[in-house]
Amino acid sequence: MKNKKYILSFLYYMLAAFGISLTIKAAVGVSSFNSMNVAIAEVTKIEVGTITTFVNLLFLIACFFIEKNKKFLEYLFMIISLVCFGSVINLFLYHLLFNVQIESYYLSIIVFIVGTIIAGYGTGRSLYYGILKFPIEKYCILLAEKYNKSFSFYRYGVDIFSILISLFVSIIFIIPMYVREGTLLSFVLLTFVINKSKN
Secondary structure (H helix, E strand, O other): OHHHHHHHHHHHHHHHHHHHHHHHHHOOOOOHHHHHHHHHHHHHOOOHHHHHHHHHHHHHHHHHHHOOOOOHHHHHHHHHHHHHHHHHHHHHHHHHOOOOOOOOHHHHHHHHHHHHHHHHHHHHHHHHHOOOOOHHHHHHHHHHHHHOOOHHHHHHHHHHHHHHHHHHHHHHOOOOOOOOHHHHHHHHHHHHHHHHHOO
């Protein structure tokens, strides 16, 4: 039974990665965290999924040093899952969806909304099993427990930091802005879908 939970949790994790790929492909802006990753990827010419994995691993390393009662197998499983997570994003963005062109702005919005719902559902279902945690959420929970501030305080802090980095990179290196209408849509829709699907 526990093995089934691990498999399902992993599959939903990968479903979330597919949803993120769709939101990036829609090209109407992305969530706050992904806007930073996409901007960095654009400048460095490193694939977005690889950047996403790297940044998530940084948060996971931070968690490892903060958390008192570490479960090493849990961290190992999360590392493997994060590598696969980034690989799925790369697979869809740079291979399976590479030649797909979205000509209509309204179609782009629809693709973005569908991608956000898929990403939110995958995230929520993965959280439901409580096995695979997302490094940013885990990091914010640990900080909230340690410094007596709310989880929301730190989570919104990460969002604001990500948006500022994304804007800074876009302005300095004169690349497209990835903080756009999609960022606002994601802010409203993603949390709603996650909350609905994790129960």
